[in-house]
Amino acid sequence: MCTRDVLRLFATFALVTALAGSAAAQAPPSDEPEGGQAAPAGTRQAALEQEQAAKVPNLTPYKPNKVEAYFERFDAVLAGGTPRWHPFFESAYSGGGFTLGVGKISYLGAYNYIDVRGSYTITGYKRAEAEFVAPRLFNRRGHFSLLGGWRDATQVGFYGIGADTSVDDRSNYRFKQPYGSALLTVFPTRRFLMLRGGVEYSRWNQEPGEGSSPSVETIYTPATLPGLGSEVTYLHTQGTIGLDGRTSPGYSRRGAFLGATLHDYNDRDSAFGFQMAEYEGIAHLPILRETWVLSFRARVQTAFDKDDQQTPFFMLPALGGGSSLRGYSSWRFRDKNSLLLSAEWRIMVNRYLDMAFFYDAGKVAARTSDLDFDGLKDDYGFGLRFHGPFATPLRVELAHSRESSIRFIFSAGPSF
Amino acid sequence: MSISISSRRTRRAVALILSIGAVSLFTTGAGTQGPRFYPDDPISREPESQDASKAAPYEQSQMYELMFNLFVTSGYKPSGLRAKNINTIDEVPDSSWFTNRIGSKPVTADEITKGPVIGAAPDPSKWVLIREKTSGAHPGFTATDAKGETWFLEFDPPKFPEGATGAVAIATKIFWALGYNQVESFLTTFDTKNVTIDPKATVRRPNGKRTRFTHDDMNVILEGVHRNPDGSYRVIAGRLLPGKVLGGYQYAGTRSDDPNDLVPHQHRRELRALRVFGAWTNLTDLKAANSIDTLITENGKTIVKHYLQDVGSTFGMCNDFHEWDLSYEYFYEGPPSRKRFFTLGFGLSPWQTVDYVEYPSVGKFEGKVFDPRKWRPQTPTTAYMEMRDDDAFWAARRIAAFTDDLIRAAVHTGEFSDPKAEQYLADVLIQRREKIKSVYLTAVNPIVNPALDSKGLTFENVAVSGGVAQDAVSYRASWMTFDNATGATKPLSETQSSTTTIPAPAGLPSSGFVAVDIAADSAAYPTWKQPVRAFFRSEGGSWKLVGLERMPDKPEANARAGQKPSK
Numbered sequence: 001m002c003t004r005d006v007l008r009l010f011a012t013f014a015l016v017t018a019l020a021g022s023a024a025a026q027a028p029p030s031d032e033p034e035g036g037q038a039a040p041a042g043t044r045q046a047a048l049e050q051e052q053a054a055k056v057p058n059l060t061p062y063k064p065n066k067v068e069a070y071f072e073r074f075d076a077v078l079a080g081g082t083p084r085w086h087p088f089f090e091s092a093y094s095g096g097g098f099t100l101g102v103g104k105i106s107y108l109g110a111y112n113y114i115d116v117r118g119s120y121t122i123t124g125y126k127r128a129e130a131e132f133v134a135p136r137l138f139n140r141r142g143h144f145s146l147l148g149g150w151r152d153a154t155q156v157g158f159y160g161i162g163a164d165t166s167v168d169d170r171s172n173y174r175f176k177q178p179y180g181s182a183l184l185t186v187f188p189t190r191r192f193l194m195l196r197g198g199v200e201y202s203r204w205n206q207e208p209g210e211g212s213s214p215s216v217e218t219i220y221t222p223a224t225l226p227g228l229g230s231e232v233t234y235l236h237t238q239g240t241i242g243l244d245g246r247t248s249p250g251y252s253r254r255g256a257f258l259g260a261t262l263h264d265y266n267d268r269d270s271a272f273g274f275q276m277a278e279y280e281g282i283a284h285l286p287i288l289r290e291t292w293v294l295s296f297r298a299r300v301q302t303a304f305d306k307d308d309q310q311t312p313f314f315m316l317p318a319l320g321g322g323s324s325l326r327g328y329s330s331w332r333f334r335d336k337n338s339l340l341l342s343a344e345w346r347i348m349v350n351r352y353l354d355m356a357f358f359y360d361a362g363k364v365a366a367r368t369s370d371l372d373f374d375g376l377k378d379d380y381g382f383g384l385r386f387h388g389p390f391a392t393p394l395r396v397e398l399a400h401s402r403e404s405s406i407r408f409i410f411s412a413g414p415s416f
Numbered sequence: 417m418s419i420s421i422s423s424r425r426t427r428r429a430v431a432l433i434l435s436i437g438a439v440s441l442f443t444t445g446a447g448t449q450g451p452r453f454y455p456d457d458p459i460s461r462e463p464e465s466q467d468a469s470k471a472a473p474y475e476q477s478q479m480y481e482l483m484f485n486l487f488v489t490s491g492y493k494p495s496g497l498r499a500k501n502i503n504t505i506d507e508v509p510d511s512s513w514f515t516n517r518i519g520s521k522p523v524t525a526d527e528i529t530k531g532p533v534i535g536a537a538p539d540p541s542k543w544v545l546i547r548e549k550t551s552g553a554h555p556g557f558t559a560t561d562a563k564g565e566t567w568f569l570e571f572d573p574p575k576f577p578e579g580a581t582g583a584v585a586i587a588t589k590i591f592w593a594l595g596y597n598q599v600e601s602f603l604t605t606f607d608t609k610n611v612t613i614d615p616k617a618t619v620r621r622p623n624g625k626r627t628r629f630t631h632d633d634m635n636v637i638l639e640g641v642h643r644n645p646d647g648s649y650r651v652i653a654g655r656l657l658p659g660k661v662l663g664g665y666q667y668a669g670t671r672s673d674d675p676n677d678l679v680p681h682q683h684r685r686e687l688r689a690l691r692v693f694g695a696w697t698n699l700t701d702l703k704a705a706n707s708i709d710t711l712i713t714e715n716g717k718t719i720v721k722h723y724l725q726d727v728g729s730t731f732g733m734c735n736d737f738h739e740w741d742l743s744y745e746y747f748y749e750g751p752p753s754r755k756r757f758f759t760l761g762f763g764l765s766p767w768q769t770v771d772y773v774e775y776p777s778v779g780k781f782e783g784k785v786f787d788p789r790k791w792r793p794q795t796p797t798t799a800y801m802e803m804r805d806d807d808a809f810w811a812a813r814r815i816a817a818f819t820d821d822l823i824r825a826a827v828h829t830g831e832f833s834d835p836k837a838e839q840y841l842a843d844v845l846i847q848r849r850e851k852i853k854s855v856y857l858t859a860v861n862p863i864v865n866p867a868l869d870s871k872g873l874t875f876e877n878v879a880v881s882g883g884v885a886q887d888a889v890s891y892r893a894s895w896m897t898f899d900n901a902t903g904a905t906k907p908l909s910e911t912q913s914s915t916t917t918i919p920a921p922a923g924l925p926s927s928g929f930v931a932v933d934i935a936a937d938s939a940a941y942p943t944w945k946q947p948v949r950a951f952f953r954s955e956g957g958s959w960k961l962v963g964l965e966r967m968p969d970k971p972e973a974n975a976r977a978g979q980k981p982s983k
Binding site (some may be wrong): 039048052062071072228290352353 | 442453455456457459460463464465466472474476477478479480483503504578621622623624625627632636639670672673674676678698741745747749750752756757760761764767768769819976
């Protein structure tokens, strides 16, 4: 019996005992409240007043228990605050495995803040960065981010270039990258139309890979694999135009998104400069009051060499991993062009949990004209998504493909 | 001496016995030695005799309450105990919680239209914003009007023009008539041309600091609400409550800092009855934050007054996102979740197929599929779980007292621009009223208003008079003398009738107390065989009703009474 139960029993016992001691003398009936005067003895009112008087010596202020006190912090966040310390599950690079990390937010003003964060994966991927965020520019139409950091991906998979590579041909490479970027997102009409522009300065140091697979330089040479062993410094600029009619990019049961992004990677040494175009469309179609949602995504990425420069192998469009072809390893397919098609049948279990069956198909190709529906690599699977009205903090999926009987996917974001 | 109570069953039994003892506070005498009835029974007002000025503000964590109610309270096993704040004739006395209005005395359409309003309406020719809105999900401000009075302003979401504001306007009238303390609310306008911002006004920022309230802060709110074609905004203005705000009341336990708060809130009938009133009006958001305690001084005494503050989540109003299951399921419920999981969503729940005639000012509100027993708030409260059929019967009588005209008068205060929406909302309320009557007026023995005089015993079968049941084949009365000091009864005889007048037996004493068990024989309603026991006291040559017990404490039998469907 817990202390609270004991106290409750004693309190109730005292109440009954006190009642038993109250007088039972007869007095004229009275239905009227007594105002400031005590009720005549032997009346119901007197008995009640006696009990109220008996409580006076035992009055105590409300004391929240420890759990409730903890939840009060959540309330503060919901009321508009932001937690100073937060988990950070983004690894240095896709394919790093289970990731743990933490960040700390420090406010520089009412809304602007700096988030210093870092993460580490079971395969030794490391990421450390600081981001300045100004979320309310241009009368709340703009969002600005200034990011600087360093990351180390120790064993990124490389299976060769093209769609016909074998999973057995995996080799690993490592890269270390210091980076600094600025990204400005503007919603001129507050909703639907989205414009984004950014600039990044970074250096990609490609090194021999770790892990059980052979390192990439043991199989390829710089002549057969552009960018192998290189140290490339990019000035990367990008621009996006998008139409976003979803409830939220983090979780939506209806609406659509269309976007096009152009990237320019300018190599300081004019050896590995290239451009890339990315087109993406997403649609969520609710059925029967959002009991089910049919969600579709199509994405095309195309890289263009600049003049006589080459696109390094580690910057080629790629497929594979928890956010593209989920039944395949991260970075499983690489080439100049990629096509990704995903369809999901999402089923609402309750307000906080969706389940989904998904099917992904995609291919990479050397030429844009080869991005057709022939020879698509596909997978299918099942997943659970724990979500709120606007975000998906946890996505757990099982995916199957011809190359993997089962792949487990844990993600702190939506599939699309 | 040490006392060890090891068995869970034993602990529960002891707690139950002691709790039953505590029931005697309002309905029976002082333990085993006192009389069953005091001279002033039945009391019409619950006293607040002690100074409560030491009661301190506290706002319970909303997230904690949400989680606790979803995952703990939802599994709460009802005690089966009678409500503890009822008087000896099974009624709720007036108190700082509740005032008997409709169902206890005549209420006119004019009174309903006025509702809780005492003072003048706000003067919208000038608004000075002094703070952000501090409670409720719908966007709004705290502002002073041209007369300098403080108001809480709430707007309509873009998808529900006139909806949120109309819901508050109407629901405050209905819940006032039902007996709850309500905030004085007025529909008025908010025009930015008439708005200034108090230089001292602040707003809490994400960095945790309060800084000056700006026009941009105002615009953040206004961009997310419905705007009238002329650029103004329709708002519902709630008058600042008098006294010191203490925070919301909880639906279980008592305030440890209020000496007058003796009855655990889950055993207050008016709080249990919110399960029925909530079902009628679709008041889905029953969290503590939508109530408010204030410290006020009345008759020279400082007491805590309890308000059902925010009744805006009524009718079809919701927060827009993914709320189709509202009023059919808690925010989380295991069984329907499992059903959808294992059937891939094909195991449909009623909310997935129910037809709505959706008016923007009304939302998802209907009366055809509505089942009062299956209605769900967003999260259960302990009082909600404790509701028994006699509590529901009490509530249903009050709802039944709303005539069609009174309902239409209340709905008219929503000032909907679409007369069809107004008519639809009233029609649905009438439809839901009838369903509640059918379910709850018939679930227990529906005999009310027993009176004893020289002609015999007369009473009313409120299920029959309410038009939701056929009359009983016969009524039986088992007469007893009653010793008020000892509680002992001595059988006299039994009489019966096919009408609601039963002759008194020969040899009925002319003084003291008599008790009579009144049962009804109805093949359609076997529960009517459970007699209502009435107690009469001889006063000046006539008999006065001093006691009425519709359902005794039956912890085991009634343990799930509030949940299982009855006939």
